[in-house]
Amino acid sequence: MLVHLLILALIIQINCSSICDSDACICKRYESELEFEGERIVCSHKHWNILQSNYSLPDISHSLDLSFINISIVHSSTLFKSNTLLELILNDNGITKIDADSFQLPELKRLDLSNNLLEFIDKETFRGVKKLDYLNLANNRFTSFTKLMFHPLSSLNEIVLDNNNLGPALRVSNLFDRSGFGLTDKIQNISMRGINLGNVPDNFFVDAYDLRKLIISNNSITEMFEIPYTLEYLDLSDNPITAIFSEDLTDLVALKVLKLNNLQIKTIPEATFKYLPALKVLELERNKNLTSFSKLAFGREVLADADNFELERLSLKGSRLSKLNEALSMPFGVLLELDLQGNPWKCDCELVWIKKLQISPEYYEHLRCGTPLYLYNARIFDLKAKNFSCKESHIGLTIAVVTFCAMLAFIAMWMFICLPKRQSRCNFLKNMYNPSTAYSVLPMAASFQSESNR
Template identity: 25%
Template sequence: MVLTSQSGAAALANCPSGCNCNDDTLVVVCEESRLDVLPIALNPSIQRLIIRNNKIKTIDSSMQFYADLQHLDLSQNDLVNIPAKSFSYQRKLQELHLNHNKISSVTNTTFQGLNSLTVLNLKRNFLGELTNGVFTTLPRLEELNLGQNRISRIEARAFSGLSALRILYLDDNQLSSVPTTSFSLLGSLAELHVGLNAFSFLPDDAFAGLNRLTVLDLNGAGLFNISDFAFRGLPGLRSLNLFGNRLSVVPTHQLSSLTRLEELYIGQNDFLALEGHSFKGLKNLKLLDITGATQLERVEKGAFEDNVNLESVLLVNNKRLSIIEDNTLLGLPKLRHVSLRDNAIITLSESVFVGKELRQLDLTDNPMFCDCQLLWLQVLLNDKSNFTQVQCTSPEHLKDKYLKNLSADDLGCVLHDTRQQTIICIVVVACVATIATLVLILYRYRKSMQEKLKDYKWNKGRKNLEYHKPISTEEDCIVRGIHPSQYPVPPPHTPGLRPIPVTEL
């Protein structure tokens, strides 16, 4: 027990000023400790060494004393270069963070010895190119971050040996075209982030060989145009980010082959409208995010007709978007989240969507004109407590008032009770239907009815005529072909009885 106490005291005594050394967890943390060299007298058994935001300029031989390291963080220092074989003793190291330094180059000997490394972070340095085989000594590497450098050239076999790589960041560099040949070596890659470069154009088969890719980030890649078959060979792509490019139309045909796509981010582009079938073929799309499209003016009926699995639609911060046509969001049985925040929407028809199925609806920061056309929305807002408030912009007497708190009278509605309106509509429709049916029947059987009516009138007239005509003269009998000998003999006159005239029935 005494020996243990002395050992712990010795370890604490060797802990540099401003650092936190824990011999129980084998973790040393030195943040903003003003260190300019790596400490040499730490516990050689430490497993996590974090020396972040200091003044270290190079990695020296002191690293050889820490062979049990599993996590090394030297980010936010002043490292300019890394001598060859600096990590040759770190056979157990799994994560190496060298981000936010001033490293201008790495070679195929820089990371020699790091056979167990799974994460390498070189983000925000001064790297200008990647030469062939630079990462061949990292057979287990799964994540490589080269974002925010100055990389303008990647040789064809720069990524050779990275058979286990699953995540690659090359965003915010100076690439003028997609390094397709280099990518073709990364058969296990699942995520690729290459936004904020200067591609301008995606050719056919731009990502050939990446048949396991599920996430592709082209945010701010400078794209004006996308070839018809640019995304060919990406059968499993689930998420695509085209945010912040210069596309003048939605690339409907180019996207249609991505049948398993679930998330699409396509805001901050230059298209004017979402036309019918804009996202044709994307039958598994669940999330559509169109934020900050400064030219977008309208969303047309049928724009999402092919996307029956949509769950969330975000149309946010589109300063010219004022028209969302009727039935635009109908026929989407799984739709639960709709955000129309910060657009130029003045009014919204009840037939745009079935609001009662939604869990979230955001209409804030729109210049809403509150009149009777929004009575349906006022009722909906009162039914759904989790919907955002809608504040009126006009007319003047309702400015800044919340739609939820207004009455039908406030909105200028003649019929206050929506149930009364519904009953009246049903009665009117029923009457119109009945009249239309009668007219149709009369029109269809008009000839038959005319014939029957004509026959009825003729027969009635004939019977009346025959009933009232008496046979009273010999001439009438002769005309009728009756011989005088056949005249009916009148009965003897009986006193008190009036003679009954004989008529032919």
């Protein structure tokens, strides 16, 4: 009897105790970036289901981390009942289902459900989290927006949908489905990396009235699409896009960050980035087919006066560029950060100007020569200016001139050897320069004989 009473007392104590009083979690009190002072509770990487223990949260809780604890089904729990919790982390648990009304967290702003096995979210799931601002659903098993109910989340600002196979469904349905399944028009940040999306249909973002950040990398997009003019951040990397022109990037007056890494483009043509007045960061990395970069890529005006050149950081590393026009020294000279590493640069007199740029030493190591052969793999900033020579091109021109002169000499020698008579040589030369008279000139002797016969 006494044993039973002790067990019962222990159960009551556990049920009434705070999770911070257990050995299951680590609790830290601090002031967060979300301007809330409270407890951060970390219970990750435990090998038992903490939800079954019925612990309660401290009175002032800011963040609860329940990642990697092998939860398969999320159900109602005292841990999910709080009037102060702002952040709930449930990633990497193998979750297949979330019971309706599981979350009674009226102040919750951030929810991470990434790296689970979710295929469906009930429309009542988010009924108790009206203030949710950030939702991460990356690396789950969603295939259709009809199984995602976002419209109850009127405050949702950012969503991460990476690596869900949503692309095929989005070919026939709108991302901002007005029937209630899609995103609300208030969304500002969307990440759709690796969702198997092909070419983006016309008016795909027509209802995105205030979209600021769009990550649409690692898909199967082959051509540019209509980009929302409100964007401040755009990542199109890792798509088989073959060409980019100035008209693809017009009217993006707010765009500050543009990432165009690992595309199939071969050239950056004239005026490509001319109409991006607010652009601060431009990445053109790992473009294995990129061999040409127009000196007018940023427009003509910045070549003479870089005062209106707003770009601060430019990366061209890991492409196939071998030369850049010296006219770019003016805009490139005002950059805060310039990375030209990993290109097969032709280190001749036309490239020596690069040594005058204020490139940070951390970008020296792989800034190397591809040609000429005797400078192959040499670090550009280890070379002297005199090493950047154009002798090879001069030698080639000299060889060409000498060869041409030798050919002319050979022709002249042949004429004087094979055409012994002076008159014949003259006629040969005359016929060479006036072929139309080749058969109209008769020898003088023949002319006299004709007169005597008369």
